[in-house]
Amino acid sequence: MSVYLHCLSHSPLVGLVDPTPEVLAEIDATFSAARERIARFDPELVFLFAPDHYNGFFYDVMPSFCIGMAAEALGDFGSAAGALDVPLELAQDCASAVLQAGVDAAVSYRMQVDHGFAQPLELLLGGLDQCPVIPVFINAVAKPLPSFQRARLLGEAIGQYTKSLNKRVLFIGSGGLSHQPPVPELATANAQIADRLMGSGRSLAAPEREARQQRVILAARRFVEDQASLHPLNPEWDQRFLTLLAEDRFVELDYLDNEQLSETAGKSTHEVKTWVAAFAALSMFGPYQTTDAYYREIPEWIAGFGSISAQPYSAI
Numbered sequence: 001m002s003v004y005l006h007c008l009s010h011s012p013l014v015g016l017v018d019p020t021p022e023v024l025a026e027i028d029a030t031f032s033a034a035r036e037r038i039a040r041f042d043p044e045l046v047f048l049f050a051p052d053h054y055n056g057f058f059y060d061v062m063p064s065f066c067i068g069m070a071a072e073a074l075g076d077f078g079s080a081a082g083a084l085d086v087p088l089e090l091a092q093d094c095a096s097a098v099l100q101a102g103v104d105a106a107v108s109y110r111m112q113v114d115h116g117f118a119q120p121l122e123l124l125l126g127g128l129d130q131c132p133v134i135p136v137f138i139n140a141v142a143k144p145l146p147s148f149q150r151a152r153l154l155g156e157a158i159g160q161y162t163k164s165l166n167k168r169v170l171f172i173g174s175g176g177l178s179h180q181p182p183v184p185e186l187a188t189a190n191a192q193i194a195d196r197l198m199g200s201g202r203s204l205a206a207p208e209r210e211a212r213q214q215r216v217i218l219a220a221r222r223f224v225e226d227q228a229s230l231h232p233l234n235p236e237w238d239q240r241f242l243t244l245l246a247e248d249r250f251v252e253l254d255y256l257d258n259e260q261l262s263e264t265a266g267k268s269t270h271e272v273k274t275w276v277a278a279f280a281a282l283s284m285f286g287p288y289q290t291t292d293a294y295y296r297e298i299p300e301w302i303a304g305f306g307s308i309s310a311q312p313y314s315a316i
């Protein structure tokens with residue numbers, strides 16, 4: 001049994017609003033090296049911690065955490081669409097173990113996921129169904145949000161469960177770092193948007209979906225011209241976060257106030273709780289070492305964009 005971790009930002013704007021060829025080449029090199037390391041590790045099972053953007057999870061019932069017993073990617077922004085290869089019995093056992101450990105994650109037998117899940121599977125594994133994957137949703141946009149501490153405990157419970165498997169397991173965290181794309185909020189939504197956020201967005205008609213995507217694309221183009229048009233990226237906060245992970249000090253985030261983080265680094269920064277959960281899972285295997293840390297502000301993608309791998313010292 002061995003474990004490996006990779007965490008990375010995502011953005012649906014990849015390929016739609018791109019940075020310069022030099023920056024793209026740097027990122028391509030980062031991802032192809034990560035892909036190679038993962039291929040060498042040859043995972044038999046993936047735990048994918050990722051958020052959603054009102055594509056699969058809505059306010060009719062909004063869980064903090066949800067473990068997929070089966071899942072389908074809907075293919076927003078041209079991301080991959082189709083079924084994930086979820087091993088049902090393992091996912092069920094995992095959910096039981098997590099609840100037994102005191103973390104009341106929801107389950108879904110019909111989980112809908114968006115680019116937050118699809119992009120890392122495409123980028124790191126070459127597709128949605130290339131490796132068995134247990135998808136774990138962490139709510140990072142729909143208030144009230146879970147705390148960093150609960151994300152850590154979720155990760156620890158999954159790490160403990162992983163120990164009972166005799167498998168090579170890859171933990172992936174998807175999202176962040178600092179960013180605030182234009183995602184609607186219930187508190188300020190008009191009646192039509194509120195209705196979408198409460199569930200009608202599940203069956204968004206094609207023209208409305210297209211309009212929604214165009215709004216994000218326009219916002220990205222404007223953000224490149226004028227960095228005051230959205231909440232600014234915060235490379236200082238992002239570097240501090242990466243340092244906390246590298247030094248195995250992410251427990252220090254436990255009581256970080258959600259509102260305060262939104263003000264510091266943008267309302268979508270809460271996606272980094274997926275990284276905390278993944279690192280917490282890894283940490284159940286003892287002290288770890290991070291490798292291949294990458295960071296750059298990429299306004300074209302509305303993202304403080306990061307990527308990092310890690311493995312237990314005992315595996316080095």
Ligand SMILES: O=C(O)CCc1cccc(O)c1O
Binds near residue numbers: 010181216302303
């Ligand atoms: O789906 C949406 O509306 C928001 C999309 C989005 C944009 C930029 C960075 C992200 O991480 C992200 O998820």
Ligand SMILES: [Fe+2]
Binds near residue numbers: 010051053175176
């Ligand atoms: Fe996101």
